[in-house]
Amino acid sequence: MLDIHLIREKPDVVRSNLSRRQDDQILEWFDELIQKDVEWRQLKSENDFLRSKRNTISQQINQVKKEGKPVDDLLKEAKALPEKIKQNDVRIAELETRNRWLLLRIPNLLDPAVPYGKDSSENVPAKTWGKPPKPSFEVIHHGELAKRLGVADFENAVSVAGSGFFYLLGDLALLDMALQRLAIDMLIKKGFVLVQPPYLLKREAYETMVSLSDFEEVMYKIEGSDQYLIATAEHPLGARFLNHTFSEDDLPQKFAGVSACFRKEIGKHGLDERGFFRVHQFNKVEQFVFCKPADSPVFFEAIRKNSEELLEALEIPYRTVLICTGDMGVIASKKFDIEGWSPREGKYFELMSCSNCGDYQAHRLNAKFLNAKTNEKEFVHTLNNTMIATTRFLRCLIENCQTKDGTIRVPKVLWKYMNNKKEISLPKAKAVKPVSRASKPFAGKKSIHKR
């Protein structure tokens, strides 16, 4: 969230930055916040005064009692005060709830370098690498090929878990892990600390890391408990430092979080029923950095480069685009997406998302560092970038490394993580047998796929 002090001191500057997003709702929220904040400060002053008075009288009562004199008059005077204080407190609490609600929804200030644009079609390409291949054969859909090779099972996953789930089998499961290992090793070499975070977070901690709408649209809630399944390791990595003050020497802190990620994907079209592109559960290695404000532009470039180097190591053609004003989310002040080439569709699609969040997350987290020179606490900056989201990447790999024989070539850099396996192909002697069930535990739901 934004610093309320900044909003009080420079409302015009903040408002004009927010207006770049071309969203009247945001400006309405902002104006309401300004007005309610004034009311809050007035009431708070008034109550502080009443409390002060009450405290004084209480002390007088104590004094007079000690002297053995009657305190009836003072008691009468004192008794009137708590009621008025309570009345004001109700309104103050209302205002605080509303103001926090508003503050949590008002997005981050945009970096001046963010280009103006209405939506994702106006993002600005910043870099392209590699030559998109022109296969001489028709590229098979990644899910279809995985199924044919017997390394993925979608039907049974859909039956027992629901649409948007899948089983990875044999070499493809191994490939998923190999990708994670490659990503992890590259990051460890760059000084990142590997972290396996908790997969559940309590709401209070979670609110510090995401926009509120995500609770409805993205996160799975655990029934009967105040916990949510994480949507990315970014969240527990950040929440770990809730209310934390770093010493200046501790910064920067660079983490490589590895976890399964769970997303409801409500309202998103095209949930992928026979593939890995948009699913409810996937594995991801995430980069997360805490640093001093002056250093964040440097780390922003560094974590972007890490992901680009991973794609280069895997020989996947990609392009990096600078996200425009209309396509920016709530949290980031500047963002790049890195997009991999799809030979099947002949276009780039999103693989990674690299954000500089400035001090926006740090404000919610209340994550600061002690400036050694001034001995004052300042908010840190946070940055994050996908190193690899395996499922999304599996699609990319299966398409780009597909041969005309219908096998999948394993990129050389992954051989050592694949027990030296160089391709994924159909075992010659073995036909792939689908798993079948003798009984029908889910009557009437034999298959929800009708093609």
Place this chain on the structure above:
RNA sequence: GCAGAGGUGGCCCAGCCUGGUUACGGCGAGAGGUUGCUAACCUCUUGGGGGAAACCCCACGGGAGUUCAAAUCUCCCCCUCUGCGCCA
């Protein structure tokens, strides 16, 4: 899951039974002072908020309650430690 003991400032700890001016003391850190030394010593600062300031308010794991007044009494919740139980 059961039982017991706990949670107090950046860290350690007293206060709680018996409610009452300013939450005791130590350590660490920062600023200043003193001194033939970077040692020792002395003073101040070291949670959050409001206010131009003087100053005021809040904060003893979180929340609610009782009271003129709550670290202290009551209730609910969270977490830690020890023992038992269960468990990959």
